[in-house]
Amino acid sequence: MTRVYLSTISAFEISNKYRIGKLPGFEYVASNYTQIAAQLGLLDLPISLAHSWFAGQFEWDHRDPFDRILVAQAAMENLILISNDSAFKTLDYYELLW
Numbered sequence: 001m002t003r004v005y006l007s008t009i010s011a012f013e014i015s016n017k018y019r020i021g022k023l024p025g026f027e028y029v030a031s032n033y034t035q036i037a038a039q040l041g042l043l044d045l046p047i048s049l050a051h052s053w054f055a056g057q058f059e060w061d062h063r064d065p066f067d068r069i070l071v072a073q074a075a076m077e078n079l080i081l082i083s084n085d086s087a088f089k090t091l092d093y094y095e096l097l098w
Contacts, residue, residue, distance in 0.1 A: 005045040005079060006037050009069040045073055062087050 011033055017023045018030035029036060037044075047069055055065070055072035062068065067087060074081040074094035081088060082097045089096060 004040075004042050005077075006042040007045045007070055007073055008047055009066050009073075011037075013066045045077070045079075047073070051076060058093070060091060062090075 014023065014026075014033065015030060018026050023030065051069060051072045054076060055068040058068075058072070060068065060071070064087075067085070070081060070083070071088070071091060071093060073079065078094075080095045080097050084098045
């Protein structure tokens with residue numbers, strides 16, 4: 001069975017972007033995020049102290065704290081990061097899909 005994790009930072013980023021108007025038309029997802037994740041069988045990936053520390057200290061000319069946490073989690077937990085963001089292609093700490 002394949003396990004798919006959803007970082008808690010993704011929940012924060014989506015709810016925050018929806019709140020400030022950067023995700024118009026995203027009301028259903030923003031209002032039902034936890035239920036959708038549960039229906040899809042996604043496992044919660046909390047942010048640990050170690051994730052936060054690694055995210056703050058590794059060398060990368062990318063300042064987005066959300067992205068830095070995702071990279072740290074993927075690297076430290078030996079997970080495949082799924083994203084189509086080209087910024088993630090510049091690192092080799094983890095495996096990237098998409």
